[in-house]
Amino acid sequence: MVPLHAACVWLSLAPLLVLGVPPIWTQPEQVHLSYAGAPGSMVVTWTTFNKTESKVEYGLLGGRLFEMSAKGDATLFVDSGEERRKMFIHRVTLTGLKPAANYVYHCGSDEGWSDVFLFTALNDSSSFSPRFALYGDLGNENPQSLARLQKETQLGMYDAILHIGDFAYDMDEDNARIGDEFMRQIQSIAAYVPYMTCPGNHESAYNFSNYRNRFSMPGQTESLWYSWNLGSAHIISLSTEVYFYLEFGQELLFKQYEWLRNDLEEANRPENRAVRPWIITMGHRPMYCSDDDQDDCTKFDSYVRLGRNDTKPPAPGLEDLFYRYGVDVELWAHEHTYERLWPVYGDKVYNGSRERPYVNPKAPVHIITGSAGCRERTDKFNPNPKEWSAFRSTDYGYSRMQVVNATHLYLEQVSDDQYGKVIDSIWVVKEKHGFSAWL
Known part of the structure; x- marks a missing residue:
């Protein structure tokens, strides 16, 4: 059992220990989709606060997880506020998607991956009822x-x-x-x-x-x-x-x-x-x-x-x-x-x-x-x-x-x-x- 005075010392040092750990700025966040405008396509966009690779791993729902991958690039965005905060906006365009098929994906790099998400590829038929x-x-x-x-x-x-x-x-x-x-x-x-x-x-x-x-x-x-x-x-x-x-x-x-x-x-x-x-x-x-x-x-x-x-x-x-x-x-x-x-x-x-x-x-x-x-x-x-x-x-x-x-x-x-x-x-x-x- 840890003596009471030792526990108090550790607690007093806790803020310093937390401050000493650098934040993980390579973790993807703010993930969102948009349509690229061409049939069979989808754009995946996300943010990191350090520069990393831009990669999406994906696959058909029910198939082998992440059997396909696509790469894109990251753009540095410097906000114009006083702090001039920097962030990297990543964009990857997926192509060759099967109309109306369900896909599982995550995005990021080997320095950090997003949660796993699902989307349905848009149906490119003019008789589709969106x-x-x-x-x-x-x-x-x-x-x-x-x-x-x-x-x-x-x-x-x-x-x-x-x-x-x-x-x-x-x-x-x-x-x-x-x-x-x-x-x-x-x-x-x-x-x-x-x-x-x-x-x-x-x-x-x-x-x-x-x-x-x-x-x-x-x-x-x-x-x-x-x-x-x-x-x-x-x-x-x-x-x-x-x-x-x-x-x-x-x-x-x-x-x-x-x-x-x-x-x-x-x-x-x-x-x-x-x-x-x-x-x-x-x-x-x-x-x-x-x-x-x-x-x-x-x-x-x-x-x-x-x-x-x-x-x-x-x-x-x-x-x-x-x-x-x-x-x-x-x-x-x-x-x-x-x-x-x-x-x-x-x-x-x-x-x-x-x-x-x-x-x-x-x-x-x-x-x-x-x-x-x-x-x-x-x-x-x-x-x-x-x-x-x-x-x-x-x-x-x-x-x-x-x-x-x-x-x-x-x-x-x-x-x-x-x-x-x-x-x-x-x-x-x-x-x-x-x-x-x-x-």
Whole structure:
């Protein structure tokens, strides 16, 4: 038995002994998936705080564990806070995956491996009916919807997650430690399904550097804008923030607009629209909303919708562009509420009919889903909304979407305040897509 005085000496030395052990900075963390944009592919992204090899070992579920491996590389990210914290962002692209097959994987190196995770390779068939969870404005303080989303993701309810801007609140805070903590929190979702993103205003610090470095979206624009295909949908992610942070480069606004026009033109080629008839956009700040916080979309002439006249040349908005190319559904966040709009264009309602407004609608359908949970709490609504506002809720929650087939798309809103109850749902039915559908 250790004498009491000896035990006390050991206890007094314990803090020094702990401090004398260097932290293990080669251990992978913040693991998340994204779709690379090419059939049979998946990107695995993670973080270490020392430089290590970037390797993913994987195999088919039920087969030999880790029988395949792929290597990638690590990028040094130096946060712009006072401490200039360094981290290494690792990216490995898996290719040749079998559509709809289940895989087991871990990532890291011989200096440290992650936990073991599962994912299902995306089905590249245009007849596939993908299921999404979608939301914006999720922080690591008061992330009320997170636990329900974690469980549903691990139950296999979703094929992809769409996070429509505003992460962590904010990723740059405390010398980017808040960003680290948030990425650890969402690992229990994002390590299992592709976690597809777009930037919001809360990512603006240091020219969106935390967002641009931490995520790995398709294309060559540091995840600011891109598009990808899944099932019968062509999905476009864009940055609404190019309209608001001109100090980071006014040319980005025009560059994105030109890219959007070219992408929409390509998606509308008859042979492409026949295969992927649904065009769905996701961007952080809405064109329309009926919240009472005096934000840009409450003024009915938002920059995103109508553009800016104080730039040279004047910057075009997105409403006419999306209408001209027959965008079917527009997903937004930013307002910490849920709001479903009637089909709307030019501030006017264009329902398919009085009885069935979303059957062959004559304008795009807008959904605002920014109430996943953050430290800023939920917003309040204007008591006298315009006629295009169809349904509103201030409950914490998130949305689900299924692109069922070429003619039917389903949307619903889940209330976390009401223990997962579905509080709103619609079917969007379109026998025809493209600009001619409005006529």
